[in-house]
Amino acid sequence: MIEAFTAAQVRAAEEPLLARGAPLMERAAFALATVVVQDLRRGRRGGSDGGAPARRLAGARAVLLVGSGNNGGDALFAGAYLARRGVAVQAVCTSGRPHADGLSALRRAGGRVLDLTAPAELARWSHVVDTVLAADVVLDGLVGIGATGALRGVAGDLVAALADELAGRAARAGSRAGLPWVVAVDTPSGIGVDDGSVPGPVLPADRTVTFGAHKPGLLLPPATHLAGVVTLVDLDLDLGLAGVGGAGSGPIEPVGPVGAAVRRLERADVARLWPVPGSTDQKYTRGVLGVVAGTPTFPGAAVLAVSAAVRAGVGMVRYRGPDDVARVVVSARPEAVPAEGRVQAWALGSGVPAAEERAALRDGGGVRSAEAGQHERIRYALAVACGVLAEDVAGPRVPAVVDAGALSLLPERCPPSVVLTPHAGELAGLLRARGDEVDREDVEARPLRWARRAHDLTGATVLLKGSATVVVGPEVTWSQADGPAWLATAGSGDVLTGLLGALLAAHGERVVHEPGAAAELAAAAALVHGLAGTRANPGGPVAALDVAEALPGVVAALLHEGDGTRHRR
Numbered sequence: 001m002i003e004a005f006t007a008a009q010v011r012a013a014e015e016p017l018l019a020r021g022a023p024l025m026e027r028a029a030f031a032l033a034t035v036v037v038q039d040l041r042r043g044r045r046g047g048s049d050g051g052a053p054a055r056r057l058a059g060a061r062a063v064l065l066v067g068s069g070n071n072g073g074d075a076l077f078a079g080a081y082l083a084r085r086g087v088a089v090q091a092v093c094t095s096g097r098p099h100a101d102g103l104s105a106l107r108r109a110g111g112r113v114l115d116l117t118a119p120a121e122l123a124r125w126s127h128v129v130d131t132v133l134a135a136d137v138v139l140d141g142l143v144g145i146g147a148t149g150a151l152r153g154v155a156g157d158l159v160a161a162l163a164d165e166l167a168g169r170a171a172r173a174g175s176r177a178g179l180p181w182v183v184a185v186d187t188p189s190g191i192g193v194d195d196g197s198v199p200g201p202v203l204p205a206d207r208t209v210t211f212g213a214h215k216p217g218l219l220l221p222p223a224t225h226l227a228g229v230v231t232l233v234d235l236d237l238d239l240g241l242a243g244v245g246g247a248g249s250g251p252i253e254p255v256g257p258v259g260a261a262v263r264r265l266e267r268a269d270v271a272r273l274w275p276v277p278g279s280t281d282q283k284y285t286r287g288v289l290g291v292v293a294g295t296p297t298f299p300g301a302a303v304l305a306v307s308a309a310v311r312a313g314v315g316m317v318r319y320r321g322p323d324d325v326a327r328v329v330v331s332a333r334p335e336a337v338p339a340e341g342r343v344q345a346w347a348l349g350s351g352v353p354a355a356e357e358r359a360a361l362r363d364g365g366g367v368r369s370a371e372a373g374q375h376e377r378i379r380y381a382l383a384v385a386c387g388v389l390a391e392d393v394a395g396p397r398v399p400a401v402v403d404a405g406a407l408s409l410l411p412e413r414c415p416p417s418v419v420l421t422p423h424a425g426e427l428a429g430l431l432r433a434r435g436d437e438v439d440r441e442d443v444e445a446r447p448l449r450w451a452r453r454a455h456d457l458t459g460a461t462v463l464l465k466g467s468a469t470v471v472v473g474p475e476v477t478w479s480q481a482d483g484p485a486w487l488a489t490a491g492s493g494d495v496l497t498g499l500l501g502a503l504l505a506a507h508g509e510r511v512v513h514e515p516g517a518a519a520e521l522a523a524a525a526a527l528v529h530g531l532a533g534t535r536a537n538p539g540g541p542v543a544a545l546d547v548a549e550a551l552p553g554v555v556a557a558l559l560h561e562g563d564g565t566r567h568r569r
């Protein structure tokens with residue numbers, strides 16, 4: 001698992017070490033330089049993580065982008081190491097007062113320094129851009145955890161010009177192959193370190209070397225897509241202290257007295273969470289999932305959600321819906337049982353129109369009554385899942401995944417065992433229905449903020465879909481970015497619904513009683529969904545049903561890796 005800590009939390013953890021005189025900057029800069037040396041030796045170029053022949057350091061060119069703070073200090077000290085190894089190092093300073101000791105160290109090592117704030121240099125702006133883009137490696141040390149808002153002043157102008165030129169050249173060449181390898185120092189400069197926003201220009205990094213701890217912005221969309229491969233440098237920070245200094249400062253409140261602000265599951269975590277049957281299990285103990293999905297207009301969504309649940313290894317699926325949809329479902333997945341009965345979780349709403357859309361443009365007869373029937377089933381299941389119906393009437397509370405049209409049928413408040421799975425447009429709609437002025441673009445720009453808002457308003461766990469998936473539950477935030485962009489295809493969300501439903505059914509009781517459990521399982525579902533997207537057709541287009549079909553192989557591989565870990569211990 002990767003854990004990320006806010007700028008304030010990291011500073012709080014650094015404080016006692018700095019007070020004892022620990023040479024944190026020296027360690028950070030040395031580790032940074034070591035990584036850059038390895039990258040240079042492997043001949044890495046922009047956008048490509050390998051393949052080029054090994055090359056010598058002597059003759060390689062590095063450019064440092066240096067701001068006014070310690071982030072620039074890191075870059076300058078790292079540049080001094082590189083210069084001593086024979087690399088031609090050029091610092092481009094965007095402030096008249098870069099880190100003084102770093103500057104002297106670089107100069108002593110033979111590095112050159114260009115003050116971009118000097119009027120003569122400003123006049124040679126395009127020459128500076130060319131120099132930077134002719135380098136083998138660019139170290140972005142403009143701002144780190146001290147950043148506030150969009151990059152300003154000369155730094156902002158420089159990065160805007162570089163990012164434009166880089167994108168233009170890459171587009172013309174069809175790849176970033178001939179362009180420099182960009183290494184962000186601590187964070188790509190200009191991202192929202194704590195919330196993952198991208199408020200202005202940012203130079204996309206091929207690698208980020210981050211110090212002491214991951215930062216939330218390296219995990220959260222949209223900024224996570226600008227960080228490249230993230231390498232963590234251990235500075236022996238005691239992050240158990242981190243909640244203390246973090247409280248109330250910065251845009252993210254820490255999640256309790258101590259603890260990471262944002263987490264990400266890795267492959268190795270899945271074996272721990274996946275429900276593996278034992279010899280005493282039978283289908284009912286493995287979890288029965290009730291699926292209310294699909295209408296005569298959209299029967300495919302029901303097939304996809306049910307297929308995913310079956311392929312994910314659920315004990316049983318009970319399909320609930322109109323007869324003609326049930327026939328389609330059973331012919332596609334004979335394992336599905338089209339009958340009422342007890343369930344340990346619900347998957348609700350895929351392929352069912354929202355309340356306000358229902359039958360608006362359709363015939364007034366069969367379709368309309370089929371949709372009304374689905375809405376009624378969803379309302380009932382939600383009443384059970386949200387505890388609106390007393391247990392002696394409805395049976396014990398069970399978890400639910402709430403997708404698509406079911407989002408419009410949500411009661412006012414839900415427990416966190418109810419997981420909403422909107423995409424950005426659906427989340428905006430849900431928030432507007434509760435009085436917030438927000439549209440899809442707002443959600444895409446600040447996914448964490450709006451997912452958190454939806455969690456606060458509804459009480460439900462919120463899984464916000466997109467190029468990276470953000471999950472917000474009570475005092476926990478997860479961010480997963482495991483799938484290829486090929487997953488952006490109709491029906492792929494329905495597969496996620498069935499997959500997550502299967503996990504919730506298997507862990508039903510725990511999910512109802514442990515407030516953060518649904519969020520962790522939702523993150524696991526997003527991870528497995530992403531891996532299945534790759535496995536369905538590595539590097540090429542995928543169809544949603546193929547993602548469902550890939551699930552057993554992905555799960556088996558993850559469990560096998562988990563076994564390997566256990567045996568090695």
Ligand SMILES: NC(=O)C1=CN([C@@H]2O[C@H](COP(=O)(O)OP(=O)(O)OC[C@H]3O[C@@H](n4cnc5c(N)ncnc54)[C@H](O)[C@@H]3O)[C@@H](O)[C@H]2O)[C@@H](O)CC1
Nearest residue numbers: 024025068069070071143144145146147148150151152186
């Ligand atoms: N605190 C520590 O002990 C350590 C810090 N380290 C480095 O120090 C960095 C933090 O250093 P600082 O606190 O000096 O802060 P930064 O270097 O991140 O940035 C602060 C400076 O940038 C300017 N600035 C802030 N936002 C800006 C914007 N939007 N546009 C343009 N300029 C902006 C500020 O005026 C300030 O001068 C870390 O990210 C890390 O790289 C490392 O050396 C490891 C140890």
Ligand SMILES: Nc1ncnc2c1ncn2[C@@H]1O[C@H](COP(=O)(O)OP(=O)(O)O)[C@@H](O)[C@H]1O
Nearest residue numbers: 423465466467484485487488490491492493494
């Ligand atoms: N650019 C992308 N990269 C990776 N995954 C994506 C991307 N865009 C969407 N996805 C994933 O694909 C799925 C799409 O779901 P959704 O929008 O609900 O589609 P549908 O309603 O057609 O099933 C989600 O799991 C989402 O996270």
Ligand SMILES: [K+]
Nearest residue numbers: 140143187189
């Ligand atoms: K930086």
